[in-house]
Amino acid sequence: MxxxxxxxxxxxxxxxxxxxxxxxxxxxxxxxxxxxxxxxxxxxxxxxxxxxxxxxxxxxxxxxxxxxxxxxxxxxxxxxxxxxxxxxxxxxxxxxxxxxxxxxxxxxxxxxxxxxxxxxxxxxxxxxxxxxxxxxxxxxxxxxxxxxxxxxxxxxxxxxxxxxxxxxSARTENILDKYDLRRRKYIGTTSFDAELSLVSCNIGQVGPGKITYDPFTGTGSFLVAAANFGGLPIGSDIDPRILRGKGQNTIPANFKQYKTSSQFLDIMTMDFTNNAFRSDFTIDTIVCDPPYGVREGLKVCGAKDPEKAAGRENVVIDGEKAHLRKDFIQPKKPYELSNLLHDLLSFAAFRLPVGGRLAFWMPTANDDFEVNLLPQHERLELIYNLEQEFNKWSRRLLVYVKRDETYKGQTLNGLKVNNIKNFRERYFKGFSEKSK
Ligand SMILES: C[S@@+](CC[C@H](N)C(=O)[O-])C[C@H]1O[C@@H](n2cnc3c(N)ncnc32)[C@H](O)[C@@H]1O
Known part of the structure; x- marks a missing residue:
């Protein structure tokens, strides 16, 4: 050869x-x-x-x-x-x-x-x-x-x-200049590095005509990267303000800037844990950066105190039950990150076609990381665990492939879940204490 x-x-x-x-x-x-x-x-x-x-x-x-x-x-x-x-x-x-x-x-x-x-x-x-x-x-x-x-x-x-x-390569042909966040119309504190967004889409095998879903869209960094490679991006986020953008600076404006508007499917406000996609809606690839509570909160729809919330069900405004009105803002409650990652893997295992990929970023503390702490699902094979190291912590791009029903992979166990939970706490304490 x-x-x-x-x-x-x-x-x-x-x-x-x-x-x-x-x-x-x-x-x-x-x-x-x-x-x-x-x-x-x-x-x-x-x-x-x-x-x-x-x-x-x-x-x-x-x-x-x-x-x-x-x-x-x-x-x-x-x-x-x-x-x-x-x-x-x-x-x-x-x-x-x-x-x-x-x-x-x-x-x-x-x-x-x-x-x-x-x-x-x-x-x-x-x-x-x-x-x-x-x-x-x-x-x-x-x-x-x-x-x-x-x-x-x-x-x-x-x-x-x-x-x-x-x-x-695309890099030599100046793609990084084109997608540089400093020149992007709409960015925010959660915008993901352009280079690594594009790399994530390559490793996630986004391809022409493939529906690419980001369940934690934020400012849409992975969506524009996916469209660059011919993907058909669709996104959702629990926070309507971040999806809406500011004035002229919006996610659709970013697609316009990169001349990929014709591929952009849509974005919608949705709590990932109450996913509203039709079960037969095809999703080929999932690429995302879930909320870790460091730059953004992890919340899901629901009341912290269900008893109190039940009492409010009878509130009526202009003859209409408040919680059935269009302008009703759902109460939110905190949620465990480990549960969210479990939900993400289960969703991918159920929704991706065999051979489809889930690629997402996950932070870990360097002093107590163990490979067996990584989330697993029995229908997903973890094929890459790629580390970007910072001083005391790292973020990892975890890439999984959906396998057919003959595949029996590992499943997550309870001990590992605790470790994921502790990341936020340790981050804000400068990783000075080890997690218990
Ligand atoms: C790390 S940020 C993702 C940033 C994004 N990659 C970008 O380019 O801006 C995580 C996002 O998850 C959203 N989020 C938090 N809880 C959520 C939930 N339950 N369902 C959907 N989105 C959620 C946050 O609003 C935030 O925008």
Whole structure:
């Protein structure tokens, strides 16, 4: 099988494999990334053909580009020998194409003079086509990895690769600028980081025409990210004010800004624990950031004191029972986060199609985290537990796949539930005391 070189961005290295594997799986491409070393942004993979390479890289956020590998060396001479030995058969294929050369240096760069000398040194490929800096048929790339020791600038590379550019990623094509929260019309204190929203949608396998649900929509960060990948987003939140936005700054205005309004299904005020979706309403993917009580409250519909509330059922306004009027505001009561996560997993297990994914973020304290504290459901397989670490706590992207009825996975036990419950308390105490 042909070999391809992937060049990753230096961002969230522990999410890279999950993102590319998910994109590969979404497109039916087989890829083995198990040998990827997260400390290095280069990895060589075997792929069937260029089409497969394009499919896995085009919408990647953590990859930068993928190249058909023509050779590798630790010096320029070694690189030439390798290209001649392994790729001479490819030279005639591109003989008459327009082309240009590009340079990528990781932890090091070349001067213009050095670059020109390297380009000259590849004259043995004998391309006859015109050099074109804008939209050439082919871009041949020299990728270099330098080893920086202390503050010294590395003078020669550790590794050099020569490749034909197959696909640059969405990141390289500036998607992060486009979705930058600083330029988004409507944001709030709960808006989720644009880069990780897009990564979550990739790992959650949002795809063209797939209905993507965010049950805790807030300002709609996951909804706009889902629409970017062709998904059909629908969202709900218990708080009508956050869904409504402020003046012109609204969730629909964000879709307009990104020119994805035609995909936006709707948003509605709804308590997730009293979900009103028809049971046959298809949901392909769920991507969300549930309320943890840190920036926002976790409330559900219901009265704290049911006896007192029952007394109010007879209140009449303008001849109409108050609780049946359109302007009635439901009382809310606190709810345990562990119960909400249990509800979320049960909902996903019931509503997703087999193979559908649930991807959500969950915070954990670093000093008392154990893998077996993660929520589980017997019909959902936890396939990724990806950690974004802060000082004393982390948030984790948990990704589950709905399996068929022959699958019998783990279920949650009571002890684990307590630990989830304690996160908020510990967060506000600076994680100074361990949970009991
Ligand atoms: C962490 S925020 C999500 C933020 C969102 N990702 C964004 O982009 O702004 C959690 C949201 O859950 C909502 N929420 C709290 N309890 C809820 C419930 N019972 N049902 C639905 N939404 C709820 C809150 O109003 C809040 O907007």
């Amino acid at each position: 042909p070999k391809y070189l992937i060049y990753f961005a230096q961002a969230y290295p522990n999410f890279r494999q999950a993102e590319l594997e998910s994109l590969a799986d979404l497109h039916g491409v087989s890829i083995d990334l198990s040998h990827h070393d997260e400390s290095n942004p280069f990895v060589i993979v075997d792929l069937e053909n260029d089409e497969d390479a394009k499919k896995i890289m085009a919408r990647s956020i953590l990859g930068r580009g993928i190249y058909e590998l023509w050779g590798h060396g630790t010096t320029l001479e070694e690189l030439h020998e390798s290209v001649k030995a392994t790729s001479s058969d490819k030279f005639p294929l591109y003989e008459n194409n327009s082309f240009k050369f590009d340079f990528i240096g990781y932890k090091g760069t070349r001067s213009v003079k050095e670059r020109l000398a390297i380009i000259e040194s590849f004259s043995f490929v004998a391309f006859k086509g015109p050099i074109r800096m804008k939209n050439p048929d082919q871009v041949f790339t020299v990728l270099e990895e330098y080893n920086v020791l202390g503050r010294e600038k590395a003078t020669s590379p550790l590794n050099m690769w020569f490749g034909r550019e197959i696909q640059l």
